Amino acid sequence: MPKFRKVTLLLYVVMIMFPFFYLFLLSLSAEWKFPDLTPNYFGIKNWQQIFSSQSGLGTSFITSLFISFFVALTSTSLGFYVSRYISYHPRRHTMSMLAYFPYVIAPVVFGACMIYFFLKMRLFGTLYGVILAQSFVAFPYALIFFTSFWGEKIQSYEQLVATLGGNVMQGFLKVTLPLAKGMLMICFFQTFLISWFEYGLTSIIGVGKVETLTIKVFLFIKESNFYFGALSCCLLILPPLFLIYLNKRYVFNKIL
């Protein structure tokens, strides 16, 4: 490899990795005041406080994990099931268009429009309210995502299984599900990430009572607590990194 290309590649990697490296460095620091070149404290003190009730980071991390996992699981499974119904419906184009509706307006405005509904349902400021609000964004995404899966070919497979003697459940378990496995995993990852990084809707419907990790990041930044803000960001990156690894290990390689 020519030297120029090597240097370019190195610069490229440094540019991408630097923000993550810097955040990690910041999460290990404390009392780093201008114009000091190095922080007064450098160690794992901040990380040790993840599970302390004072920082609330551990609780936020688990809350976020629970919300995102639940939103991803329900959106993916429901989206898969409902998209089949829509794809085989005579008015599928109109119904598919409706799935784009939540993306026409900004999530914050969308959340504001839904406040009355959430108040009436007594879901305002609750965990279930946040889950439902995030599902309003994640579920249509899953619907749109799976539209490309259902088509004449899948229908032919389903019909073939039926004429070979299989009932609907056998057809679903032995053919449709294995064929959709890759797409189901990708959709789960995507909807998980949609929920994981969601801020606007969560802050409006959760009204500060449901502290997800993204809410926590903004709280720390507002308080000028950069070290805990950086620590929250590091925690925020962990699940997506894990999902990228799983995606590459079990989905992407198999598709190729």
Add this chain to the structure above:
Amino acid sequence: MKFLHIQNISKSFGQTKIFKHINLELEAGKTLSILGRSGCGKTTMLKTISGLIAPDEGDIFVAGIKINDLSPNLRNIVYLYQEDLLFPHLNVYENIAFGLKLKKMDNEVIDQKVHQMIIDLELEGQGDKMPNQISGGQRQRVSFGRAIIINPKLLLLDEPFGSLDVETRYNMQQLFKRLVAQYNITSLFVTHDLKEAFTMGDTMAYMKNGDLKVYPSKSSFVNDRSTGMQDEISFWNNIKMFDNG
């Protein structure tokens, strides 16, 4: 009553009549070739017989039993598409065994039947291969094997060789005739290829604009000008005359 007896079945989608008042009879172990142009209603007719589409009127009897109200999985009628539709996540062996596994048959019996079928299909040594590792002709054989192995009462073939090249198509026709005789399969073979229809069928039918005409003999099919057989014969005679100078 013959083995397959179709009485006055019709099907429309909205205002469009797909086929009307179709009647046909077929003896057990025989193949009826149905010739017709694209869009004449052949596929819808086959799907109606298999139970994938409900007829608007009429009755279907197989072995003397009315099957109108049976769902497709209970009819034991296999419908084969032009595409082989092998399950991409299963290998050749698993594809052929698929129908037997649905019936929850004993594993030893499945293994024995599948190995015999692989030999009959001339696919020895291919059992472990995935569908994307075998040729188009081999895929079509696996598709046949998967259908025949469950011993269907009726096999419906919808232009199964349409996507194959001339040589593979000829080989598949010969293989199909051999398997049908060996396993005593009753079948409806739909094609738009005149020569193929004549080669494959014990009896012949011609479908045009949703009307099906079943011929009592092959000679009556040949003598009917509307089937195009006379034009085909003239064409080859002219070629012969041209060759002779």
